[in-house]
Amino acid sequence: MGNHHSVKRECLHEAIRRKDVKKIKQIIYNSDIDFIKNDFKSLELATLYNLTEVVELLLSRGCVPRDKRTARAFDLGNEKKSKNFTFILSNLFLCLAVWKCHKDIATMFLKAGIEYKGRNQFNETILFVSACGNNSTLTEILIEGGCDLNECTRSWTALHVAAARNHDEVLRVxxxxxCDLNIRDRDGFNALMLAILNENLKNIKLLVQCGCSINIEELYSTSCVAKQLAKYPEIERILWNERTRVKNLKELCRLRIRSCLGQRLWKKTALLPLPTRIKDFIALKELFVSCEEQQQMTLTRSPRTNIQAIQS
Structure with missing residues (x-):
């Protein structure tokens, strides 16, 4: 019987590699629950090849890895065994979906209760992987699912990754x-410094507008950053203007409230017992809504409730 199951599993794996959905369904529907329940190799392959329908079918048939631990890396053909870490098996599947930017599959895994905490075989957090993959939609899904925005991977947070790689939309999310705008890596660099090194005016402006720390003396004393400031007067001007600008009481209060709210600020702000225009002001909503949404907000709001009214 064991031999029969082994051959059958190989047939299933081969069908997944060929993306033969009809054959896959035939094997799964003609097999007992126990045959599918622990066939994590099939789940892994279906995730790798972005077979959303197959992943959904496997999950519905009980192939859901929970609290199982393993010391293996992703089994992608040339598998390498790792003995340095113990991984949460379920985290590996979600991490694979995020790494390959398979949004629908990653969402399925989260809904199925698959672990999003812990680290993969490279000791990376799931949010770090998502930031590396430059997938803003998945990054937002993971944050809303409860991921720690400030958790570090080799001294870098997801924000460091986004700033260093010019992943603008991920950084915005x-x-x-x-997220904490001022966390430093092991070399003493924060997101602003990395954005300056990349000459990314868009990200520099956003970080500055959202209240990141600006230490002009430190920036000039860091040679690689000082070179960029000398090379790009526009960056220098933005930083000096913000550093020397006197903030009004409303802005100071907003910075303080945002600091106290911390992670998942967008969600927490929405729950505050305050008028909508105040909540929008705290959340800096005008910086993050799309042009279309902003136009809709202008059309649907009266002048008295427009966010611009409280900024004047």
Missing amino acids: LVKHG
Whole structure:
């Protein structure tokens, strides 16, 4: 019987590799629950090849890895065994979906209760992987699912990744949800410094507008950053203007409230017992809504409730 199951599993794995959905369904529907329940190799392959329908079918048939631990890396053909870490098996499947930017599959895994905490075989957090993959939609899904925005991987947070790799939309999502803007890596660099090194005016402006710390003396004393400031007067001007600008009481209060709210700021702000225009002001909503949404907000709001009214 064991031999029969082994051959059958190989047939299933081969069908998944060929993306033969008809054959896959035939094997799964003609097999007992126990045959499918622990066939995590099939789940892994279906995730790798972005077979959303197959992943959904496997999950519905009980192939849901929970609290199982393993010391293996992703089994992608040339598998390498790792003895340095113990991984949460379920985290590996979600991490694979995120790494390959398979949004629908990653969402399925989260809904199925698959673990999003812990680290993969490279000791990376799931949010770090998502930031590396430059997938803003998945990053937002993971944040809303409860991922720690400020958790570090080799001294870098997801924000460091986004700033260093010019992943603008991912950076916007992280800032929008209240990540710490001033965490430093092992070399003493924060997101602003990395954005300056990349000459990314868009990200520099966003970080500055959202209240990141600006230490002009430190920036000039860091040679690689000082070179960029000398090379790009526009960056220098933005930083000096913000550093020397006197903030009004409303802005100071907003910075303090945002600091107290911390992570998942967008969600927490929405729950505050305050008028909508005040909540929008705290969340800096005008920086994060799309042009279309902003136009809709202008049309649907009266002048008295428009966010611009409280900024004047």
